[in-house]
Amino acid sequence: MTAVATTGAVSPRNGARSGLVVSRSYQGATWVGAGGVAGVALLAALPLFASQGFVTNLVNLLILVAIATMWNALAGYVGLVSVGQQLYIGTGAYIVLVLAQNGVGAFAGLGLAIVGSALLAIPASWLVFRLSGAYFAIATWVLSQVAMLFVERFTSLGGGTGAPVPGLDVFGPGKLLEYTYWAALGVAVLSVISVYLLLRSRLGLVLTAVRDNEVGARSVGAHVLAAKRVVYVLAAAGCAGAGAVIAISTLDVEPNNVFSVQWTAYMLFAVLIGGIGTIEGPVIGAVAFFVLQQVLAQYNAWYLIVLGCVAMAMAIWARRGVWGLLATRLRLELFPVGYRVRLEERSTKKAGGT
Amino acid sequence: MTLLELDCVTKRFGRVTVAESLSLEVAETELLGVVGPNGAGKTSLFSIISGDLEPDEGRVVFAGxxxxxxxxxxRCRLGIGRTYQVPRPFERMTVFENVLVAAQEGAGLRGRxxxxxxxxxxETTGLAADxxxxxxxxxxxxxxxxxxxxALATRPRLLLLDEVAAGLTDPEVSELVAIVRWARSGASGAQPVAVVWVEHVVRALxxxxxxxxxxDSGSVIADGxxxxxxxxxxxRDVFLGTDEVTPARAQAEGPEVMHRESPTAAQQHSAQQHGAQQHSAQSPSARSLGTQPVGGQ
Structure with missing residues (x-):
């Protein structure tokens, strides 16, 4: 307990620390990983036997998973509370539209929409990163409105009413739904995996530190702004992917829909319900939101009232969301992003947890 | 050799001057203590060195x-490590991960x-078991x-300690002092470091x-x-009465009390006012403090 005792414990073993083991996994991680792969494979096979209505609903759920995951990366890790992510949903949708009007297939356009929006996010980040907190939030929203007003100026894009995405009729309705579903699944899975890989990287450790204490992170030498920029660009890419899928699944691009602040409300709700600052939270929150939406759809206005009450109740009593409650109760961790350390050798002092 | 040099540094917030053409040198491997009453500019001095505050005038020079x-x-990557008076742990990360970020970002180390x-x-700080x-x-x-x-994991050449003793009991303070000594000696295998230690509890230093x-009032009034x-x-003027009060208070209140700042501050301000009335001729800075309305009371 005393410093004298500890210093005594260090000195004899000076330098000889071959037994330091840093592990990044946990027992059963392989099984969880295998389960994840099997789950995704099952989801991918779903259009072969599920009804069309169900698959259509799942497309919307997968879009929500993607955008909630991205908003969580922004707000949950680096404290960027954006209410303007619809900017990138919109740019993603419009890139698909413009490319399709020029003869590029919609699904090829999806890839280009992701890359293009990520590139757009770099100059945009210079603009919005000049502000912080609430001012940042307002700035992101203003930027999305500016983008909407900008695209509405183009009559070739349908002005204020939007335009249909040409070239989608070549697939036929059944096939188109299948392809759309797989595209949505791809965007959702890629979003989650990219956030997971980011958090496992060296930068991920910085992001987690920024989540917990930004000033502290800076004081240990972390370049916080650069880390934020990486996340901002990634979130733009993910939201653009979702926007492209929205354009394809609704068959047309309406500025009032794709640039709607409603999308941000959805992501925010899903993240708060599921648990902010975790990888699992937004996915669970998206599913919970989706189920609530389906169950309550028949009650019209009550639907919004109940959603609002659930959101408030979670914000007051369960600030770490459903996943926060589950994870602390059951000591769960599906995505191993942490570090565990122990000393392995004749040393009597093992660094085990308590 | 000089590691850190402050050259005529001035910093003002409106009419409040927290550093008044402050000049200071810290030699390599030196342990410099900084004391002063509340509002003397200790934490500001610290923030100017660590980079949280940019001075209005003057130069801050580190390693040339x-x-x-x-x-x-x-600055951390250059070798200025710091601690905060109120700790800023990354709460949802493990203790090891907390320090690992510092080693990777501050010291620029990778992998193993x-x-x-x-x-x-x-191990140096006695946290290995946690x-x-x-x-x-x-x-x-x-x-x-x-x-x-x-802070140590960033491999600093200069370590800034901000009121490490605040809120701790005497034996706990001694433990931390032992850790600082141990870290400085270079015995832990790291390079020896210079330390600037700001402390309210004079006895710890x-x-x-x-x-x-x-x-006092952003100026060095004694050095040696x-x-x-x-x-x-x-x-003695600016500290009148307080150096006897503080040790007893630290013992009585125990380790949990983090809000000692306000009663102590009130006491010190009253001590300053008292001192200013008695010694206003010698100590112009204390007088100017004494004439201001004091919010802490």
Whole structure:
């Protein structure tokens, strides 16, 4: 307990620390990983036997998973509370539209929409990163409105009413739904995996530190702004992917829909319900939101009232969301992003947890 | 050789001057203590060195490089490590991860080397057994150790300690003092470091530091060997009455009390006012403080 005792414990073993083991996994991680792969494979096979209505609903759920995951990366890790992510949903949708009007297939356009929006996010980040907190939030929203007003100026894009995405009729309705579903699944899975890989990287450790204490992170030498920029660009890419899928699944691009602040409300709700600052939270929150939406759809206005009450109740009593409650109760961790350390050798002092 | 130099540094917030053409040199491997009453500019001095505040005038030079415009992250990478008075742990990360970030970002280490550096910092500060605990579950003393472990893991050449003793009991303070000594000696395998230690509890510093400076109203009013500085009449003026009060208070209140600042501040202000009335001729800075309305009371 005393410093004298500890210093005594260090000195004899000076330098000889071959037994330091840093592990990044946990027992059963392989099984969880295998389960994840099997789950995704099952989801991918779903259009072969599920009804069309169900698959259509799942497309919307997968879009929500993607955008909630991205908003969580922004707000949950680096404290960027954006209410303007619809900017990138919109740019993603419009890139698909413009490319399709020029003869590029919609699904090829999806890839280009992701890359293009990520590139757009770099100059945009210079603009919005000049502000912080609430001012940042307002700035992101203003930027999305500016983008909407900008695209509405183009009559070739349908002005204020939007335009249909040409070239989608070549697939036929059944096939188109299948392809759309797989595209949505791809965007959702890629979003989650990219956030997971980011958090496992060296930068991920910085992001987690920024989540917990930004000033502290800076004081240990972390370049916080650069880390934020990486996340901002990634979130733009993910939201653009979702926007492209929205354009394809609704068959047309309406500025009032794709640039709607409603999308941000959805992501925010899903993240708060599921648990902010975790990888699992937004996915669970998206599913919970989706189920609530389906169950309550028949009650019209009550639907919004109940959603609002659930959101408030979670914000007051369960600030770490459903996943926060589950994870602390059951000591769960599906995505191993942490570090565990122990000393392995004749040393009597093992660094085990308590 | 000079490691850190402040050259006529001035910083003002409106009409309040927190540093008034302050000049200061810290030699390599020196342990410099900084004392002074509340509002003397101790924490501001600290923030100017660590990069949280940019001075209005003057230069801050570290290892021969002017660092006025560098942010705190860049200064940390250059070798200025710091602790905060109120610890800032990454609560949802484990203790080991807390220190690992510091080793990777601050010291620029990668892979295995970063893990070894992090673990050795934990051993130095006596936290190795808690390595896999979430940092949020630590008590105050352990949080202060973690602050120090994190700062040490960045492999600093200059370590800034901000009121490490605040809120701790005497034996706990002694433990931290022992850790600082141990870290400085280079015995832990790291390079020896210079330390600038800002402390409110004067007793924690005496017997530990090579040199002591006393700040008041943003200026250095005494600089020299600790016993000479503490015996200086100007220093006794600004501290009148408080150096007897503080040790007893620290013992009585125990480790959990983090809000000692306000009652102590009120006492010190009243001490300053008292002193100003008695010695206003000698101490112009104390007089100017005394004439201002004091919010703390």
């Amino acid at each position: 490089q002017v660092i006025n415009r560098l942010g705190s992250a860049s 080397a970063s893990g070894e550096q992090a673990y050795s910092s934990l 390595a896999n605990r979430p940092a949020g579950s630590l008590g105050l003393l352990s949080r202060k150790r973690l602050e120090m472990a994190r 005496s017997g530990t530091t090579d040199r002591l400076i006393c700040l 060997r600790p016993e000479d500085v503490l015996a200086d009449p100007a220093v």
